[in-house]
Amino acid sequence: MNAKSIGLFILLFAVGGIISLAGAHALGWTGKTVVIENTQSPVPTALANFPSSSAAVPTDFVVAAEASVEAVVHVKITAERAQNYYNPFNDLFFGRPSTPQKQEIQGSGSGVILSSDGFIVTNNHVINGAKEITVVTANNNEYEAVLIGTDPTTDIALLKIDAEDLKTIVVANSDAVRLGQWVLAVGNPFNLTSTVTAGIISAKGRDINIIDEQSAIESFIQTDAAVNPGNSGGALVNTGGELVGINTAISSRSGSFEGYSFAVPANLVMKVVGDLKEFGRVQRAFMGINYNELNASLSEELKLTINSGVYVANVLEGGAADEAGIKKGDVIINVDGKQVRTGADLTEAIGSHRPGEQLNVLVNRNGINQQYSMVLKNRLGTTEMLTKEEEIIRSYGAKLSELSINEKRKLGLRYGVKVDEVLGGRFQKAGIPKGFIIVKLNNVYVDDIAKFERLIQQFNPGDGALIQGFETNGKANYYAFEW
Known part of the structure; x- marks a missing residue:
């Protein structure tokens, strides 16, 4: 087992909360590596504008907590899972194997209110497979929720409850967060409602290989704010109480918090939410390339003059990159003003846009930087918005x-x-x-x-x-x- 799989246990909280070991086996969980858990970490957008020489860092989180806690809800689900019950008499006397029986299970997570009329964002793994979804607000009102849509590639889901005048959260520009900024994680760990923990932004653009989906987008905000089972889908806010991410995963050997958690950036979340509200599905855009992350050894092997960026290994004929003039061997270093160092940077930059949108792509070709205008396409190679x-x-x-x-x-x-x-x-x-x-x-x-x-x-x-x-x-x- 490599160091990565040892260090990252990803426990999918599709049924959130605390479930017994037997229940986990009933869900098909095998104790395998990584743990999807909500990582709530507040990221102060206000600090993003401070000069680097600023020594004063606000440590009073009262404003941030009070501004966000009422906009975070408890998401409860009821689901059915098939479980095989071994009957030795059937096996011994009739030669029949055990038959799966359906078992009703309960789970929970968190969610964030985005609109006063009841649109709520959470993680896809929190509600995946649910036959009933209940939302409990901070004032203990309960609502039956309707699932508007999901995007497994980003682990985001959108719910709707029939309510008015709900307390909402202000959404920040997650691209503006900086390393070392204070953030708060707000959620419902272990069914403890309205829990707030504090930490700092430890890293950005983390790809930890936990979303098992074709074309998955992983570019997490990493924080050290304490999160635990039940935090999934909760808010990561800055010191102004503004949303910078949706807590999604933790790095752990035990299944509980051990130092690091990961959140989907708010900019990507809001793009997904907008698509789900308008189309019922995400409008994914594609460049039409195969790529490798550049590092020192690959750069030396390919005799390149830079060692950071995304190396274009292949260009799909007729794709967005091909029509823009991007070629095999180019190194992508910037997309629409956003620096690209890794594959996670690139997938987040492209995934935050829709087919038909035009982006400026800066590449390094033979040691010279060149910029190209690229119109993104959908999976079918057109610029249409499709249901x-x-x-x-x-x-x-x-x-x-x-x-x-x-x-x-x-x-x-x-x-x-x-x-x-x-x-x-x-x-x-x-x-x-x-x-x-x-x-x-x-x-x-x-x-x-x-x-x-x-x-x-x-x-x-x-x-x-x-x-x-x-x-x-x-x-x-x-x-x-x-x-």
Whole structure:
């Protein structure tokens, strides 16, 4: 086990709060490495404007705490998880394996009120899989929450409660925070409501590899404010009580706070929230490149004149970077005025914008800095804003439906989705007919439409796709094509 995996235990608090070890195993947790926990750390935007020679640092956090604590809520969830119960009599006398049984579990986390009419931001892992979500405000009022949308790539989710005149939080410019600035973490650790802890900004742009999603954006604010289970989704505020991040993870061997926590920067959070409110999904923008983080050894190997930035290893033909004039071998050092030292810097800079937006990209080419104007594109290579349904339909060109119990019984299937209509695109080119039942995609069973959509999102242009299943007459068939 390497030093990184030893140092970072990421415990996903999709069910927040405290859950027994047996419950954790029921959720499929195995005691593996890293721990997603809310890291609440206040970052004083006010200090961002102080000259570096300023020796006076405010240590009275009363204003910040009072300005933010009423805007932080307790998020409670109810979820169902399948658990296998071993029955030795079934196994011994009937040869039947144990069958999974559904178990209702409770969990909790935190959230931040963004609008007086009840829009609340939290972590995706806090509410993931929840069948019921309850929000408890600082004055102990309870509300049933509706899930507006989620973005697993940033671990952000947006909730809505039916309320008026709620206390809201002011959002700061998270790009302005500086190392060493005081911040407060506000949340509900261990179900202890309205808890405030203090620390400083320890680092920015941290990528700790905890979000297991294609195209994940990890550029965390790192702080040493104490956070624990239940803090996830809570506020990281500066000394003015302004939001600079959403607490998301901790670095720990024990599952509790041991020194460092991580928050999603507020600028990225608000971009995601804006997309979820307007479109119901995030509008992700892409450059269309493959890259490597530059360091001294790679710079020496490639005979470059700089050793910091993002090295362009490949440029996708027709992508945003290609059309802007960026070439393989360039080193990206600045995007729209934001310095780029690492891949985390780059993904945050691009992820904070939508397709169709124009950015200035500064690259170092053969030792000379050159600037290019780049128009970002979506996953499909256009500048349009697409709903999830539009993107999926354009991606593979079909409408799908879940198999009914009778259809599964008739075909003797446990898995599969049906092609209701072929609209063009890849399915039409591959010859997949209406009524075809998809059982496997690239040898992975397709349980439902959501599973199929997750699988296709991992494809890049040119990847091979193999779809296996049954025709309407019950005959097994397969279709192989290039994505």
